[in-house]
Amino acid sequence: MVKRITKQERERIHAVLSLLDEHYTTEFKCYLNHETPWQLLIAVILSAQCTDARVNIVTKDLFQKYKTLDDFAYANQKELEQDIHSTGFYQNKAKNIILCAKRLVEVYGGEVPSKLEDLLTLAGVGRKTANVIRGNIYNEPSIVVDTHVKRISKKLGFTKEEDPEKIEYDLMKVLPKDHWILYNIQIITHGRGLCTARNPQCNACFLNELCKDVKNKKERKKNTSSQ
Ligand code: SF4
Incomplete structure (x- = not known):
């Protein structure tokens, strides 16, 4: 009831x-620096068990090196692991970022989808990440449950x-x-x-x-x- x-x-x-x-x-406002929807998606994947401040330091160089979604989709996993090492859980994060970018390129034409059910099919994307995207990129009413909100x-x-x-x-x-x-x-x-x-x-x-x-x-x- x-x-x-x-x-x-x-x-x-x-x-x-x-x-x-x-x-x-x-x-x-969004605490994770980004210029495109897919950059925000990658930044949120990196933010698991990591501070936003640390992610912003890492993405400053990362988005200079990997300028397009294709750069992430076809990245060398070991090299990407080194590039994101300081955010923690770097092996899983690198694997998920590559899989996620591949799916965005191959299934969604390089666009980040707005529907929750589509976002949830991407590697490394759970409800929290999906809701960050929906709220920040698409202005869709969504509640992000992070450690502070919890x-x-x-x-x-x-x-x-x-x-x-x-x-x-x-x-x-x-x-x-x-x-x-x-x-x-x-x-x-x-x-x-x-x-x-x-x-x-x-x-x-x-x-x-x-x-x-x-x-x-x-x-x-x-x-x-x-x-
Ligand atoms: S526990 Fe309640 S009163 Fe105390 S700082 Fe948090 S919100 Fe404010």
């Missing part, structure tokens, strides 16, 4: 989104799930469609600044009054002191 969202909860969600808009603006959405009480796909579906239910792309951009900024995994700055956070994690901690403290 689908759980209905109460009016109070809807107002809380709305207040959270308004504050995110206010603090982080509603400007769309952690902070739980703290905000938007989901209780662990599995990224289930989190994505939960977020689709609670967030208005016009915030699907923005939410990820804003939450990444929030997760890199105030709400880091190691040291969330709850006292300084503008979401403090609305955050479920803070509320739960306060309740637990109250219960412990009244025992």
Whole structure:
């Protein structure tokens, strides 16, 4: 049975989104440098278990050396592995990039498809990568569940799930469609600044009054002191 969202909860969600808009603006931005859709696709494949900053350093030279999708499709795997070595998991990533580029050239005429089901047929592309492409390139409402979105959405009480796909579906239910792309951009900024995994700055956070994690901690403290 689908759980209905109460009016109070809807107002809380709305207040959270308004504050995110206010603090982080509603400007769309992509943290991975790219000039073409296929460059973004390769950058997202490289970003698995790696920081965006590191990927941007690597792609600066990589996209100078491999100027076209064909250059990646027919690349020497060992050489590509060396070129992307510092992003980690370089053997798998090199293999996937070559397979992905080949399929884009041979099946999609060198274009990056916009449909989720097509994107998911590409090597190294899961829902997260596919949704980055759909949101950033095609402006299709899509929710990207990365490490920040996963952690902070739980703290905000938007989901209780662990599995990224289930989190994505939960977020689709609670967030208005016009915030699907923005939410990820804003939450990444929030997760890199105030709400880091190691040291969330709850006292300084503008979401403090609305955050479920803070509320739960306060309740637990109250219960412990009244025992
Ligand atoms: S109040 Fe704390 S846990 Fe909640 S979003 Fe802000 S920093 Fe994160």
